[in-house]
Amino acid sequence: MTRKGIFCIFAASVAYGIMPVFSTQLLRSGMNSQSVIIFRFAFASLGALVLLCFTRTPLRVTRRQLWQLTFFGICGYGATALLLTCSYQYLPIGIATMFHFSYPLLVTVIMAVLYREKLTVWKVLAVLSALCGMVLMADFSAGGMQAMGILLALCSSLTYAMFVVANLKSSFAPLPPLVISFYSTVSLSLFFLVQALATGHLTVPPTPAAWGYSAAVGWICSLFALCMLNAAIRAIGATRASIGNLLEPLTSLIAGAVIYGDRIGSHAISGCALVLLAVLLVALDGRFAPSGEKVPAGAEKPDGKDSPAEMNASGGRSAKTAENSPAAHAGRVNRAHTRR
Numbered sequence: 001m002t003r004k005g006i007f008c009i010f011a012a013s014v015a016y017g018i019m020p021v022f023s024t025q026l027l028r029s030g031m032n033s034q035s036v037i038i039f040r041f042a043f044a045s046l047g048a049l050v051l052l053c054f055t056r057t058p059l060r061v062t063r064r065q066l067w068q069l070t071f072f073g074i075c076g077y078g079a080t081a082l083l084l085t086c087s088y089q090y091l092p093i094g095i096a097t098m099f100h101f102s103y104p105l106l107v108t109v110i111m112a113v114l115y116r117e118k119l120t121v122w123k124v125l126a127v128l129s130a131l132c133g134m135v136l137m138a139d140f141s142a143g144g145m146q147a148m149g150i151l152l153a154l155c156s157s158l159t160y161a162m163f164v165v166a167n168l169k170s171s172f173a174p175l176p177p178l179v180i181s182f183y184s185t186v187s188l189s190l191f192f193l194v195q196a197l198a199t200g201h202l203t204v205p206p207t208p209a210a211w212g213y214s215a216a217v218g219w220i221c222s223l224f225a226l227c228m229l230n231a232a233i234r235a236i237g238a239t240r241a242s243i244g245n246l247l248e249p250l251t252s253l254i255a256g257a258v259i260y261g262d263r264i265g266s267h268a269i270s271g272c273a274l275v276l277l278a279v280l281l282v283a284l285d286g287r288f289a290p291s292g293e294k295v296p297a298g299a300e301k302p303d304g305k306d307s308p309a310e311m312n313a314s315g316g317r318s319a320k321t322a323e324n325s326p327a328a329h330a331g332r333v334n335r336a337h338t339r340r
Contacts, residue, residue: 005235006283008228009244015225017251021259022213022221029210033085034196035203036217037078041189043218044226048182057176065172066183072170073184074191076163077226083156090149097249098138099153104130104242106161111239115169122285123239126278130246133274136267137249161242167230168238177230181223240282246275 026036052059061069080100087096105127111117167173172180196202205211232241250272256262 002235005232005241006244008232008235009241010247012225012228012232013245013247014251015221015228016245016248018255019217019221019225020252021255022217024260025213026205026210026217029213030206031203031210032201034192034199034201036214037081037085038189038192038196038202039205039214040217040222041078041185041192043215044222045182045185045189047219047223048178048185052178052182055178057178059179059182061172061175061179061183065175068166068170069172069180069183070187072163072166073187076159076166077184078188078191080156080160080163083152083159087149087152087156090146091153092138094138096149096153097252098134099150100156100160101134101246101249102131102154103157103161103164104239104246106158107164107242108239110161110165111237117237117239120285122281123243126243126281126285129274129281130243130278133271133278134246134249136271136274137253138271164229164233164238164242167233173234177227180230181226184226185222236282240285243282244279246278250275 023036027033031039051057084096084100087099090096091099108119108123108127112119167180172183193202205214229241229245232244236244253262253264253268253272257264
């Protein structure tokens, strides 16, 4: 597990985790949740375009990459935001978030079943620790458990798991993170804009402060977080990145306590400790169970080629064998007679 991967997933979790702080301010200003999502992705796509022009990164993609970016952007990333927001109508936010963050388990299962990723003891323990932590962090005392809310929250975890895996296994995976973020956020902003115009629910930020919060949500909590998540998935894999991203609800919990004075109970503190333990287990998995497994001695290499050290060693053995061969001995005798 590289330092780059650790830094990227930590940065993504913090950026995602402070999103409720800005979103709450926007909702209090009079904007509806659908409009918050529209301006969030609009600012994100605009910021990505500016950075792409500044870095002179080409926007060229293939047709297959374009439709996959659009599909996973809307049905993965966008559907997650929509389903999770709808689940809040049937469940308390803490419980809905707990069900949503079962997605690391889904990512682990998808990678193991569909892509034959090795399930290590560290990964299994990390997932179990994370799920137990999320259960403790959820406030079940609020009541209001409804089957529809649970279904919506679990569906949001499934769509997000699909999006995480797609960032590693789809045709657009090799593209620069900024390019992926640009096409994903553009498709999302257009999709939700058409939906809002059709239903007549579009509201613009009413104050300069609301415009600032919208920009913060778009640039920090969407563009920056999405690029960091994509970079982390490439560096440490989808399973480890999804488990490490559980720092997001922990960040939201701390931000709510610091800014809004939310009370953190003993169960929530225990849950935070288990989430941190899960992240530690992921780090241990990266340290002691690297993705590149060593090939046993004498085993055939995957690409049929020997390493440079083995080539040198085999070359040395071949040279010694040639020196001791009958033909070489006869050659040395002939040269000796010629010199005489």
